[in-house]
Amino acid sequence: MSAVGPTSAKGAAPPHPAAPRPPSPDGRRTGGADGYNFAYLDEQTKRMIRRAILKAIAIPGYQVPFASREMPMPYGWGTGGVQITASILGPDDILKVIDQGSDDTTNAVSIRRFFEKTAGIATTTRTREATIIQTRHRIPEEPLADDQVLVYQVPTPEPLRFLEPRETETRKMHALEEYGLMHVKLYEDIARHGHIATTYDYPVKVDGRYLTAPSPTPKFDNPKMHMSPALQLFGAGREKRIYAIAPFTRVVSLDFEDHPFEVNRFERPCALCGADNVYLDEVVLDNSGGRMFVCSDTDFCQERRAAGHAGEMLARAPSFVAGQR
């Protein structure tokens, strides 16, 4: 958390030796990482974003509007998370980027490379080694520590958006803590399906006040947000919102007394590392219904295998699932 705030040594990162971009019209045309400030964004923009982050931490779960910038990757592909990471990143940070729990999905590779190129910082795939973890759709299985920051990429920061499309209305509902609509929605799910039919981006209440979207993580990950020692920052670039959950903050998934919140359950352990109580990906093996279930968190799975754990299919799983043996 030392990376946040303009006063901390890490946050006030000195400008990159090559910064700011050369003013000559010829120099700017050539582009390349050399022409850009440390971690791409200029220091004024980072300061603006850090202010929004500080406000967000002070009011956990509240969506702070910020002047989101156009980034060199498309909106909807992690621009909010990238702007937060760029703003809190210091030269000594070690960055991990995951998408769907995996370090080597294409977009995670692309974002990790972006920071390697523009900030020259160290990256890792090990959850434990990372000081900043940028994620899309998962929270690592390994419990996070108080010197780590988890940065979420958020497509739709407003948990009430699909119940009420108007921003003017949803802001009012948050101001009045008027969340009946969401309870009605969950109730209707139970009436229609016998269960709450929301399986990801499952709404939570943060610190007993703001209804908050956990981003499209499966509801399996919701309990990890509760009283987490790590700072959790959420960035929505297209929707221009930042919100945060400060360390050790209460995060409660909405439910009813007679229909308590439940996480997704899997009938079997990971086929590669044998882990129970982890989130699994279903991998289709052939055209005749053959499939296996493996850890979605690839780093967690590899570490367990390295420590000698083995699942029932470890020996015969194809290499595109199990990696090099």
Next chain:
Amino acid sequence: MYVAVKGGEQAIDNAHRLMAHRRRGDSSVAEITPDQVDGQLALAVDRVMGEGSLYDRELAALAIKQARGDLIEAIFLVRAYRTTLPRFGYSEPLDTGAMAIARRISAAFKDLPGGQILGPTFDYTHRLIDFVLAAGSEPPVPAEAHSAQMPKMPRVASLLDEEGLIERPESEESSKPVGDLTRDPLTFPAERDLRLQNLARGDEGYLLALAYSTQRGYGRNHPFAGEIRFGDVEVEFMAEELGFTVPLGTVALTECEMVNQFRGTAEAPPQFTSGYGLVLGQCERKAMSMALVDRALRAREFGEDVRAPAQDEEFVLSHSDNVQATGFVEHLKLPHYVDFQSELGLIRQLRREHFERAAQGDAEQRREAAE
């Protein structure tokens, strides 16, 4: 059910190498240069500058080449570049009345001071494919005006204003500081300065469709094309240390003022209302669409019912940006298998329960029948 999207660095590199190869096309054909794009696909360059919100022909032409002619991709490239540029100030308001006119027409008057100037336009061409162009040929030399002196061309709105026939911005409104939606997030309700900024960088096709919808009755506002003008306007900048304004250069602009449905109240005599469009470069379709949508979005100001999509500012302004729109629509290409897995789990459970209930129901029916 997904097979995990893995691939990592090598696959990405290879994909980009292949894309660069495809961009080059047939290597026996000469490679296109940004100069050629700028000179011969000038309207594409105009559109990229306008929606990219950056007046730089050279850069826009290069972006079009880089994007293989995909204009929204080119707009995106320009935007991402623009955001890294230092902001050293805001220009003085442009005086479009002093525009060096290349084209100027009014549909509201037969003739007017300064005259109707057609200029370079597709209007009145027959849309027949010109096969001569395929071979390439030198076009005839353009005709020239008899007098070198361009007459003064007052804006049509100011002609109407002399009689008080059209509403003009209130003076206090024009002296208010202008917002900047590239520096502050857009909030609702949005005032007209921000709405116009949003529309000016909005997607041409989107604005065209919305404008068309107002003409078909979804928020009709009885427009006349009061004036459309295109030409060069000088940009001036107030240099604080000098204490006077200095010219920075000229930009080509298309401006459209629509004259719309009049209104009057017990206190105010009837007056025409107006809608305004302004875009970089030559793009009349966009300028006219913008003016129609601007007028539709003023419904709240004029106490009109907000019924149609084009009048609904949250709807119009939240979806006009094609860089945002294309990013979010296309992000569906990214892997979503974690969320999909949780949906799979739920739907399997619901189906299992459904069949269990059905089986139970069948068993009960059979028992009843037996009794």
